[in-house]
Amino acid sequence: MNIPFLDNWRKRQGGTRAVTLAETAATDPAGLAEVLAECELLRVRAESGGLELDDTPGSLTALDQLPPRWRDDPEEVPWMGNDAGLYLGTVLVRTVPGARWDIWPSGQPVVLLASGREIDVVGAGLDWAVYGSPELSQVYAEAAEE
Known part of the structure; x- marks a missing residue:
């Protein structure tokens, strides 16, 4: 997965070799959460x-109410969806007991x-950005009930 800000995070970590999300998930879960947030x-x-x-969770409800102006720019939609999914995941990890980030073999958080x-938060974020459904707050509510 190409996450543009990951290069900046790697630089802040002082490493010269590429650090994968899976390695970070295994060795530094807090660092992974920071990157994805x-x-x-x-x-x-x-x-x-x-x-x-x-x-x-309240901020997810507020996001659901934003006018979807990003849909006017087809190039922005996937980036907005990716960020919305990562934000949804961030809220889940920070507020739902026992929730944590994991990385699929494909590199998908x-x-x-x-x-x-497992909740494919990036997939949910992309659906939200493109179609407006499911709402981010709805995905959160369903996950928080488990």
């Missing part, structure tokens, strides 16, 4: 809409719930 494009778009993302269920 950046969601720079989403945070900029939310702020321009008057919304501060505070990594809480997912959230693993205490029940063992």
Whole structure:
């Protein structure tokens, strides 16, 4: 998975070799959570809409109410969806007991719930960015019930 800000994070870590998300998940779960929580494009778009993302379930509800102006730019839609999914995952990991980041062999970040269920948060974010459904708050609510 190509995550543009990952290069900046790698530089901050002082490493010269490529660090994969899977290696980071195994050796530095907090570092992985930090990387995945950046969601720079989403945070900029939310702020321009008057919304501060505070990594809480309430912010997911507020995001669901944003006018989907990113749909006017077909190149922005997948980036916005990726960031929305990573933000959804960030909220889940920070607020749902036992939830944690995991990395599929393909490199896709997912959230693993205490029940063992995996949530493809990036897929959910892409659906939200393209179609508006399912709402991010709905995905969160269903996951938090487990």
